[in-house]
Amino acid sequence: MSNEVxxxxxxxxxxxxxxxxxxxxxxxxxxxxxxKEVEVNTELSLSSKKDYIDGDNNDVVPTxxxxxxxxxxxxxKGIRTIEQFGMDLCKHFLETHSQVHTVNVYxxxxxxxxxxHTGREHVHAFILNPEAIRxxxxxxxxxxxxxxxxxxxxxxxxxxxxxxxxxxxxxxxxTLPEVTDRFxxxxxxxxxxxxELLGLDFDxxxxxxxxxxxxxxxxxxxxxxxxxxxxxxxxxxxxxxxQKVPQISEIEIVMPNSHYFTIDLSKFxxxxxxxxMLPAEKPAGNIKLSMKRHPKSKL
Numbered sequence: 001m002s003n004e005v006x007x008x009x010x011x012x013x014x015x016x017x018x019x020x021x022x023x024x025x026x027x028x029x030x031x032x033x034x035x036k037e038v039e040v041n042t043e044l045s046l047s048s049k050k051d052y053i054d055g056d057n058n059d060v061v062p063t064x065x066x067x068x069x070x071x072x073x074x075x076x077k078g079i080r081t082i083e084q085f086g087m088d089l090c091k092h093f094l095e096t097h098s099q100v101h102t103v104n105v106y107x108x109x110x111x112x113x114x115x116x117h118t119g120r121e122h123v124h125a126f127i128l129n130p131e132a133i134r135x136x137x138x139x140x141x142x143x144x145x146x147x148x149x150x151x152x153x154x155x156x157x158x159x160x161x162x163x164x165x166x167x168x169x170x171x172x173x174x175t176l177p178e179v180t181d182r183f184x185x186x187x188x189x190x191x192x193x194x195x196e197l198l199g200l201d202f203d204x205x206x207x208x209x210x211x212x213x214x215x216x217x218x219x220x221x222x223x224x225x226x227x228x229x230x231x232x233x234x235x236x237x238x239x240x241x242x243q244k245v246p247q248i249s250e251i252e253i254v255m256p257n258s259h260y261f262t263i264d265l266s267k268f269x270x271x272x273x274x275x276x277m278l279p280a281e282k283p284a285g286n287i288k289l290s291m292k293r294h295p296k297s298k299l
Contacts, residue, residue, distance in 0.1 A: 014052055015104060017043035018063040021070045025079050033124040036079045037110035042066045044093060045102040059099040069093070081202040082107040086138030087146045094142055101142055108135045131155065132188075134206055150206055151191035157217055158185040158260075160274075162224040183260040183277065184227060188213060188253065192241065195249035195293075205245050212244065213237045213253070230255050230287045238291045250292045257285035 024037040044066070050056040073092060079085045086105040093103045113129045115122040132155035140146040163184035168176070190213060194200060216237040219225025227233045234253045241251050260277040 013045075014049055015043040015045045015102070016060075016063065017041060017104075018066040018070075021067050023071055023074050025074050027078065031123050035112055035126060037112060038079060038082060038085070039108045039110075040070050040089075041106040042070065042089065042093075043104040044097075044100050045104075046099050047101045048099065061093070061097055061100065066093075082109050082134065083136045083138065083148050083150055083202040086136055087140070087148065090138055090140035090146055094140065103138075103140050105138045106135065107137075108133055132210065135191075136202075137191075146197070147193065148197060149191055149193045150202065151189070152206070152210055152213075153189045155188040155210075155213075156186070157188065157214065158183065159218060159224065162219065163227045165229055183274075184217075184230075185258040185260060186217075186230065186255040187258065188255055190251065190253045192245075192248045192251035194247045196247040200247050205247065208244050209241050209248075209251075212240045216240070230257050230285070231289065234287065234289045235291075238289060242291070242293055248293070250290065252288070252290040254286065254288045257287060259284065 019041045021040040021042070022037070023040070024035060027034040042063075044061055046059050048059050050058070051060050069092060070089065073085070073088055077085065077088045086107055089105045090103040093100050111129050111131060111133060112126045115125040115127050132152045135151050135153060137149045138146050160183055161181055163182050164178075164180040165176075165182070166178040166180060168178075190209065192209065194205075216225070216233050217227070234255055238251050238253060241248055258279070258281045260279055262272055262274050263276050263278050265272040265276060
């Protein structure tokens, strides 16, 4: 009897690629200069798995080639938006290499903006403004259409009032008091998927969703808006995103609840009416919500 162990592959999911490919595009229009800096991850899935199973590298597009492709396409195509550049990369790999079955591209854009001097934007000087990191993910299979997702991450916001949390479930381990006026601090992560790309203005869509999230968090500048829970704020933002960006088919928001506690200064004979606060980012509540649009009927 043979002692050989027979392995049967029912389904293999294999992808390989290059991570952290950083590049800056510098474009001139007379004396006005433009920049876009991105970090790109590429992944390819091949029709054959012989590189894994047999050690045959004949179909492998080296990760170094993938890196060089990013550089070359920046020069050849430019980066109009990170979403469009992701689609350009997918198209290139699928058209150039018949053995490539699926391409997955993830891109983050560095948040550069022009220096502003007394209301006038500088023509060639920029400042890194990490208010939020814009990212996208583009996946395309051979003979398929690109699937494009976009998002924002690292967007930290805080308001000092107009937030509360009451009426929650209690058990023998509950010590949390109900509160109708508290700090609300979170670092927003949001990702959404488009089901229609034709004529879509990617820049405008991202700015629209960002403004919706911030408006539902903060409210009008003079009065604010009350948040009965992180969950409700997220739901309202996602609902409005569907209304104002009809191309979005699905959206996810994650909001960790970073706490600020009032420090007890009574032992020093001092009163503290939420004037001296202790930041305590961990542990933090982590609230997530993912919503899908009702599928459109097909006649």
